[in-house]
Amino acid sequence: MNKNLPRAWIAVAILGALGAGFAQAQEAQGTQGNWLLRARAVRLDTANKSDPIPSLAIPSDAITVNNKTIPELDITYFFTPNIAAELVLTVPQKHTVTVQQSALGGPVDIGTFKHLPPTLMLQYHFMPDAKIRPYAGVGLNYTRISSVNLFVPTVGRLDLDHNSWGLAAGGGVDIELTKNWFLNFDVKKVQIRTDLTQFGQKLSTVKVDPWLFGAGVGYRF
Template sequence: MKSSMLFRFGWAAAACLAALSAQAQTVDSGTWMVRARAVHLDPANDNSNPAVPVSINSKWLPEADFSYFFTPNIAAELILTVPQKQRVSLAGTQIGTLKHLPPTLTLQYHFPMQGFKPYVGAGINYTRFSSVNLPAGLSIDRNSWGGALQVGVDIPLSKNMVFNVDVKKVFIRTDIHAAGTKIDTFKVDPVLVGVGLGWTF
């Protein structure tokens, strides 16, 4: 799968940078970190009703996040992007489009290690669906709440800059209705593999 290949490539790049990095970057309590990432979204496209095989497309998207370190090892991260337009397909044939805005908030633990700093996180996602363009009679719920899991690593490039690899599993789902009757629960549940840069201040 694409996400698996991206995952391996990202971690290989991180391992190489970690091997080259001799810096032991420390993050103090009260530090902010801002990251910019390119992220590949790979949806699970799971349907509760096999007779309604709805799916959306994979895509690359921009992502920005803002982290605040309560201690050198514990941080909260707000993950943001712009509304993303997706193609909606049924059994492989496009039937419409929609946009989604999925801000996510996680609480992270950063492991103190020489030369690189891996972290794990868990939190909550809220997704708002908008600009829904589907065939007449079809509709979806516009709001989704779900969990989020995260693992990543920051590799120091300078005193205030890091290279970042980040992988998230986000649980996003919506009910599909036909003429007002629920016919399916569509689980987007994407894996998001991202690479980017971060700055502390």
Template sequence: MSKPVAALMVIAALFSGGAFAQETPWLVRVRAVHLKPADKAAPVGGVGARDRISVSNETIPEFDITYFFTKNIAAELVLTYPQQHDVALDGAHIGTVKHLPPTLLVQYHFLPEGGFRPYVGAGVNYTTFSSNHMLGGAASLEHDSVGLALQAGADIALDKRWSFNVDVKKAQIRSDVLIGGAKASRVKIDPLMLAVGVGYRF
């Protein structure tokens, strides 16, 4: 287990207590999410070049809807509004880009023990890029990215309906970098997303 996941589980255990409500099919959450891109990019200019594209860390709001098919199996749709990131070339700011990254996950929820209910999930992330303003409009990211997403987290009961949530996701987000319409690099954003929030079951 990675250090971020282990740290989130320790925090969750400290908040555990109470009991979950009678099982109901819907759960909605709001979260604050910190995105930390992996920033693995091919050098602009090809093999031997040094300049690389990177994307800034951001903290964003998130809203998700979960539907339980059984006590253990659920599907979660993760939503937010278009987010803006700073883009740098070899550390120098070259502009901004907006992206919208909805994610759909299938989850397995373990049965609650003393109000603590961990889960794991896997699914698909779809990211669309817009409002590319890099190098005075000469550079842009490809419009769409489809990739895998993995998730682990826990809900901790606060009362019969409300819960505290900790969550970590890793998504595969990749894009070609176009300069003057020609491919100049390929960037692997692949963000690690650390989140905390609250949920309501109904």
């Protein structure tokens, strides 16, 4: 008797079970679909941590980026009723950079920049068939920094690194309003960090690292 035959039957049984499980997951999602689009208003609350710049008499955490409310769109795809991937998008956001204390006094606005921070999350949805559906997730953020216009009197122009990679984590809840419409509340913590430079020399690392508090609506199809 072929010794590999029992292993083959086991492999077939496992594949069959996985296939059946995936088919059941697809059938369970069939009533509402695998896609979920959400639109949110999001409050961006920055951490504002930074290294000191002794030569300019700037202490730790004195370089700040303003808080603001931004629009957000996310696209979520459900692989199974519990597991989904979420892509979080917005439009480039303009921010003001302020030095709270320095040799020039303070606070002093030193200019602006724009950032575009798409984030990809892997989520687990705890109760996918309930009216109230909590979820949690982790992922990766990429932030593109552009349109940097920073200037300090008597010092000159400054620049920021244009690329930031960081971790993201968060969670939220979808509340079913109708068969396809949901009310959504969401919170995330995202790592966004960049170096403040002049003539290619690093002056300080600025950790924006915002909390994102969002509320909006979703449509599943």
